[in-house]
Amino acid sequence: MAHLITTLPIQIVPADLELARQAAAFKSGKKMSYADCFAAALAKLRKAELVTGDKEFRQVEGELKILWIG
Template identity: 50%
Template sequence: MKKYVLDSYALIVFFKKQKGWEAVEELLFEASNSDQPLLMSVVNWGEVFYTRIVEVDLDAAEKAEQTIRSMPIALIDADMLLTREAAKYKSLGGVAYADCFAAALAKREKAILVTGDPEFKRIETTGDIKLKWL
């Protein structure tokens, strides 16, 4: 299995069963049957948690947290080097700071970034990372 990084967008559409959720489900299934978990920055995980609180409530966010913990997803801490790379992407303009962490992680891990967020088109033009669009 190829290496994939999930942007928060991927899990948000998964939980809401919006366009692209089936592709996320397929990646989760593939990861559960391999030794390669999907990767996600804790910053992006926090964005998923926050979104569930705002759009539903704290209980829904906590249920989403438990579900994510049971998924084949490795949560990666935002260390100094990852944050430095994210800051470089942020300097391009037009990209949310949390999204820059997903891009930085994908670059560092030489992984494919899974998203449907159009903000990533700006980062895609750098040629640093490959994207799987939902």
């Protein structure tokens, strides 16, 4: 499994204090899973576009850029 991950075009990002704080801020005010809060927080902090089809992210649509699929 570990070998498979290294062949994919992804980057593993460690959860530092800034990322954890932003995820916690989302979690405290939104009805989202903690994992989704981390994804949203990472997109927000990196000014990146989050690609998803998960309607749960509609709660943060005004705070970060989302590309809706599906």
